[in-house]
Amino acid sequence: MNQALSDVTVLDLGQVIAMPFCTMLLADMGARVIKVESRERGRERVSLGIKRKRNGVEERVPAAQYRDRNKLGITLELKTPRGIELFKELVRHSDVVTENFSVGTLERLGLGYDDLKREKPDIIYASITAFGQHGPYATQRGYDMLAQAISGYMSITGFPEHPPTRSGQSISDYYAGMLCAFSIVSALHYRQRTGHGQRIDLALLDSLLIALDNLGERYTVGGELLTRAGNVSFGGSSSGVYPTTDGHVAIAAGASDAVWRRFCEIIGRSDLTRDAGFATAAARRDRRDQVAAIIQGWTSARSKAEVVKTLATGGVPAAPVNNVAEMIGDPQVQAREMFVELDHPTYGRLKTTGTPLKLSETPGRVKWLAPNPGEHNEEVFVGLLGHSRDDLAQWRAEGVI
Numbered sequence: 001m002n003q004a005l006s007d008v009t010v011l012d013l014g015q016v017i018a019m020p021f022c023t024m025l026l027a028d029m030g031a032r033v034i035k036v037e038s039r040e041r042g043r044e045r046v047s048l049g050i051k052r053k054r055n056g057v058e059e060r061v062p063a064a065q066y067r068d069r070n071k072l073g074i075t076l077e078l079k080t081p082r083g084i085e086l087f088k089e090l091v092r093h094s095d096v097v098t099e100n101f102s103v104g105t106l107e108r109l110g111l112g113y114d115d116l117k118r119e120k121p122d123i124i125y126a127s128i129t130a131f132g133q134h135g136p137y138a139t140q141r142g143y144d145m146l147a148q149a150i151s152g153y154m155s156i157t158g159f160p161e162h163p164p165t166r167s168g169q170s171i172s173d174y175y176a177g178m179l180c181a182f183s184i185v186s187a188l189h190y191r192q193r194t195g196h197g198q199r200i201d202l203a204l205l206d207s208l209l210i211a212l213d214n215l216g217e218r219y220t221v222g223g224e225l226l227t228r229a230g231n232v233s234f235g236g237s238s239s240g241v242y243p244t245t246d247g248h249v250a251i252a253a254g255a256s257d258a259v260w261r262r263f264c265e266i267i268g269r270s271d272l273t274r275d276a277g278f279a280t281a282a283a284r285r286d287r288r289d290q291v292a293a294i295i296q297g298w299t300s301a302r303s304k305a306e307v308v309k310t311l312a313t314g315g316v317p318a319a320p321v322n323n324v325a326e327m328i329g330d331p332q333v334q335a336r337e338m339f340v341e342l343d344h345p346t347y348g349r350l351k352t353t354g355t356p357l358k359l360s361e362t363p364g365r366v367k368w369l370a371p372n373p374g375e376h377n378e379e380v381f382v383g384l385l386g387h388s389r390d391d392l393a394q395w396r397a398e399g400v401i
Helices: 018-028 039-047 081-091 113-119 144-151 171-194 204-209 215-220 257-266 270-274 281-285 288-299 304-313 324-329 331-335 377-384 389-398
Strands: 009-012 032-037 050-054 057-061 071-075 096-099 124-129 198-203 239-244 247-252 318-320 339-344 348-353
Touching: 009 018, 009 081, 018 032, 018 071, 018 096, 018 124, 018 171, 032 039, 032 081, 039 071, 071 377, 081 113, 081 377, 081 389, 096 171, 113 124, 124 171, 144 171, 144 204, 171 198, 171 204, 198 204, 239 288, 239 304, 247 288, 247 304, 257 270, 257 281, 257 304, 281 288, 304 318, 324 331, 377 389
Parallel strands: 009 032, 009 096, 032 071, 096 124, 124 198
Antiparallel strands: 050 057, 239 247, 247 318, 339 348
């Protein structure tokens, strides 16, 4: 299949989450992504594989690290002169270089944007850091949790009586990764029109600030400082998470006044639609606890399945709060093929996260699982760059690859 990005080559120095996720999206769309890592970093990545027991034997399954799927894996020591030369040679065969090291790391190795522009003037050079390439925090090490803290994201997450709470996963890494992939495709489009490459500077912090809905404007324009509201929507108390006999459900009973009227009819409380204290969204905001108690009183006597079926059939948005096992078995997740099975020569058949990129002509694809460190050294150094197998043997002996 001729995919949307099958003519693009990405030289990927990404590590951990943000940049590997970005380049995974590009690889899903057909880009040739060459994952570059040192032998030490490769060993560390493999050691962090998913732990499981198979036939009574415990093993780590690095192939299940979905962010590195569809990539070619090579090892290269960038702290050696020959390693630097080989990397620059790879740059001349690439469209994009991606990295998420601390600010200044690659510049000290002679591999910054200005250095690589001399090798390939139209190169697109993308960086993701915690705080960006400039500003008072730029040189500080940072991770998702710090971005969540500084952005105010933690201050609005959790319950009012509890401390600020971090998101259950590294949300800024994924936001930044998506924004970086979008920026790369935009830069490729610009280069096609003008012939010019450019530098892309993404920050975990910025990616969260743009995703705070309008909470910033509520303060800058209206002087309103919102804080944690638990599982109740900031827009009012008729949308939230409520208990059932076997778990919890998410209900958006107040998505509009029309939805609220449907909900009241379903639960046998049509009187609420005629009560000035509950009939409008503005009125319900002032009676958050009372509204929550009404909804909870109805859901707590029923199962998740009954609540969801009854409300969804009646035109009220509702969903079960799934754990991970329930999510994987959810019929909508299965229909969207968001988990797929692939065969691996060492680990057998593995189920891994699918691609969300559903395009009618050029859909994203999961073609192979994460590579072992250096798995594609020969394909890249011999097949792409034209070096010999003897060169590879020598570089291995010298610790270059």
